[in-house]
Amino acid sequence: MPIDPGVLDVAVVGAGLGGLYAAYRLSASSRRFRVFESAPDVGGTWFYNRYPGARCDVDSLQYSYSFSEDLQQEWVWSERFAGQPEILDYIRHVASRFDLYRHIQFDTRVTSVEWDDRAAHWVITTDQGDTVAAKWVITAVGCLSTPKRPEIDGLESFTGESYYTNSWPHEEPDFVGKRVGVIGTGSSGIQSIPVIAGSAAEVTVYQRTPAYTMPAMNRPLEAAEVAAHKAHYPRHRAQERTSRSGTLVTGHSDSILAASDDEIHRRFEECWHAGSFGCALVSFADIITDREANDRLVAFVRDKVHTIVADKAVASALASWEYPFGSRRVCLDTDYYATFNRPHVHLVDVKKDPIAEVTPRGVRTRSGEREHDVIVYATGFDAFTGTLFRLGIRGRSGVRLEDAWAQGPRTYLGIQSSGFPNLFIVVGPQSPSLVVNVVRAIEQHVDWIMDALDHADAGGITTMEAAPAAETEWVSHVADVGYATLYPVADSYMTNVNVPGKPRVFMPYLGGFGSYGDRISRVAADGYPGFVLSR
Structure with missing residues (x-):
């Protein structure tokens, strides 16, 4: 042409x-x-x-x-x-x-x-x-x-419904009464799993690499706080443009290695309840540069997971991180960890029980086949x-x-x-x-x-x-x-x-x-x- x-x-x-x-x-x-x-x-x-x-x-x-x-x-x-x-x-x-x-x-x-x-x-x-x-x-x-296609054999053989979080259909699927397998626990998996579990008969989560996630503390905005923010938009935008993260999050310049246990705990708790992983990353100047400093934050988050998740084996798998906090995308969630306390939600640790293939009826791991009516692939980009x-x-x-x-x-x-x-x-x-x-x-x-x-x-x-x-x-x-x-x-x-x-x-x-x-x-x-x- x-x-x-x-x-x-x-x-x-x-x-x-x-x-x-x-x-x-x-x-x-x-x-x-x-x-x-x-x-x-x-x-x-x-x-x-x-x-x-x-x-x-x-x-x-x-x-x-x-x-x-x-x-x-x-x-x-x-x-x-x-x-x-x-x-x-x-x-x-x-x-x-x-x-x-x-x-x-x-x-x-x-x-x-x-x-x-x-x-x-x-x-x-x-x-x-x-x-x-x-x-x-x-x-x-x-x-x-x-979208990134999963590197799993047998994807096309599955006879049930298949969905990808990165290209979700415009007509919302119905999970009521269905057995759902979710492969992937990055941001889209962490956000979608609690919602899917709200209606599905059974949810099986296949986790290869556990993500760090913190509660979003999401809520409706109040008219007064919106008005107050908008009244100072020029100042807020100027601060965003000159900040390290393009947001209003501000950090600390001191080392965690010189701080008291009480001060460390206070700052971490503040960030956890603020619903801000950005806050956690800058809670001390060396969180993202020093492994010993980072390990203090990892230990804090691990304790939170074990406090929330009743089954200790599941909690240990969810908190089995082998990499520093922040070195992969940190997620914000709504009741992600608590979802694993529901009796119809199961976790498969793919590092210990790797996926062999997708079958016509579900997913086969080393330990055996699990049948699903729906498979959701939350496998990223x-x-x-x-x-x-x-x-x-x-x-x-x-x-x-x-x-x-x-x-x-x-x-x-x-x-x-x-x-x-x-x-x-x-x-x-x-x-x-x-x-x-x-x-x-x-x-x-x-x-x-x-x-x-x-x-x-x-x-x-x-x-x-x-x-x-x-x-x-x-x-x-x-x-x-x-x-x-x-x-x-x-x-x-x-x-x-x-x-x-x-x-x-x-x-x-x-x-x-x-x-x-x-x-x-x-x-x-x-x-x-x-x-x-x-x-």
Whole structure:
């Protein structure tokens, strides 16, 4: 199909929170742009992740856009931690309120993004037969967008109902009176298991790696506290932008190793009852850098599990962590541990009793077969790079992005990659992304990208690309900062090993959200050193 003769200024891939904000900023400019979205509606991750109990683990009043004071004041969140339906309603409201739907081409999956060096633009093709040229491409596809298929034999043989938390059906399944097996105990498993157990006749949880989880202490928001928060939104947003996590959580600068037992217990209890794993991670300065310090927090959480769960063998399995607190995603839950006190809920420790296969009737482990009417796979995502690789990105000389990143992502500032000019990545690998409030990170990246486009237009710049030396320095810096902590100890999507065949590389940037923002702002103010700008 011939290329659209009118070359776009910008093509945006994705209409989740990132793509929508990019569309908002672009719609206020004179640039010609289009947003491509594979789903039938906006929402991104929040469109597909509609499993039972799905909700955010950042306070609603913080996990929201800050670009419009009117929007901040008019939208009313009902809960401290918003559930998926409310978050999706919010995203749809934003798209409608700012007339963004007209810029989005839905039900359209981008199948290739190829650089034309002679024309100095990208050529985008889609599964709908489109072939579109664009000077600049903004990928806003999210880090948790491509479902990860379980590495288990016999998945297709099961004759009952099968569901994946990362692509839940729009018509809610009925679990009443059914025997349900849940494979996976990451965030989606921990959120969904208590809800499923509320109606199912039997729930069997297959746990390979136990997660750390703390009670969310979720509750309805009171009108007075919402009004008080909104009255000081400018101050709150400023604090979020300069904080380490992009939230209002503040930490302590002292070492746990010098603190009294009473003070340690007091701080941990405060965080447990605050419903904030972020609070726990910064309760002492060395929690995430010193294993002995971290072990004190692990012991506290283990005691909590044994206090809640009546069966000591089950409690021991749920608390059988072999990695530091925080080095995998810490979860917030509603009655997760207490759910295992219910007589119809069972735990299978897959490390001791590994899954051999899925059978037509259920799941077979080493100890035998368990029959299920329904199997729920809570097995997560091909994180950070999975969706980027699916776009079929080819840069200079036709080099595929997945080949350029064969040994792990290579970016400068997590925003651009050498050999892929005019291609921007929103909250991808080697940026703070998934270790901070992602809505703040989205606004931070999109605002920076828009400033870069303005700079290019003003200076007659046709291409902008990460310089190889700057990229190498940034890759090394991200690794140095990451490996100075306990985060890389665990096997997880943050170390890139949850998908077989991927190299072990620490993916996000841990230098702090505010500090990272200062750095990319200085780069822009200094005329974009570390980028090759061509006219």
